[in-house]
Amino acid sequence: MRAIGVHEDVIVLESRLWRTTCTLVRGGVGDAAEGFVIDSPVLPDELELLPAVLEQSGFPLSGLLATHADWDHLLGRLAFPRAALGVAETTAARLRAEPGAAQRELREFDERFYVSRPAPLSLGQIEPLAVPGYCGLGDSELELHPTGGHTVDGMAVWAPWLGLLVCGDYLSPFEIPTVSAGVGAYLDTLTRLEPLVAAASRIVPGHGGVINRETAQRVLAEDRAYLEALGRDSGGVALPDGRRDGEQRRLHAENVARLA
Numbered sequence: 001m002r003a004i005g006v007h008e009d010v011i012v013l014e015s016r017l018w019r020t021t022c023t024l025v026r027g028g029v030g031d032a033a034e035g036f037v038i039d040s041p042v043l044p045d046e047l048e049l050l051p052a053v054l055e056q057s058g059f060p061l062s063g064l065l066a067t068h069a070d071w072d073h074l075l076g077r078l079a080f081p082r083a084a085l086g087v088a089e090t091t092a093a094r095l096r097a098e099p100g101a102a103q104r105e106l107r108e109f110d111e112r113f114y115v116s117r118p119a120p121l122s123l124g125q126i127e128p129l130a131v132p133g134y135c136g137l138g139d140s141e142l143e144l145h146p147t148g149g150h151t152v153d154g155m156a157v158w159a160p161w162l163g164l165l166v167c168g169d170y171l172s173p174f175e176i177p178t179v180s181a182g183v184g185a186y187l188d189t190l191t192r193l194e195p196l197v198a199a200a201s202r203i204v205p206g207h208g209g210v211i212n213r214e215t216a217q218r219v220l221a222e223d224r225a226y227l228e229a230l231g232r233d234s235g236g237v238a239l240p241d242g243r244r245d246g247e248q249r250r251l252h253a254e255n256v257a258r259l260a
């Protein structure tokens, strides 16, 4: 797992698997300081390290946030079993509508790759957050913006005082858009993210580490072009530069099949 200190109040961890990101963010000072862990790394040893990373960096843990309900972003509870988990109302609704889905998919993944974990995933108490809305962090406020298209649920987390945008599974420089909830919804999300990206200095996609504004703007334009082509005629779509390997072609074929 890579850990990148991008600001004295922001550490981004990148899982060895799928380059899934986990963002630690701190706000406020002294006794009033608070810290959130947004999304999670995937592998057991990475999750086991998480409390020590926070402690060594002097980041308090006030709660967990998850950008959406896909299982690989929900594993913070394995590291912090008692922490509150805040999610968008849409994500809380999806978790209610698909009870046990995240746990089942995690179990299938672990069985497939012979991964063993010290305890099963228990999502326990979920705190639905109003999105669009705000979430206090120390003396500052995180802005929560709705996302959708990759999945039906989700939120992007914007920390304006840090120029930090944690956007969930959008704007990945390594992964093409994977559309399970509509090309139109995905394009609407890109339109909502665009002004945030323009104001951001650091963007953390769900997969692929930290990118700068220029890279995020390039990915956004490429993703928009890909999705518009996909919506018109999914047969002859060109994949974005640098995202054309076998796995990306497989993801593209899945998009085409879902839209058929």
Ligand SMILES: [Zn+2]
Pocket (backbone or CB within 6 Å): 070, 072, 073, 169, 206, 207
């Ligand atoms: Zn993901």
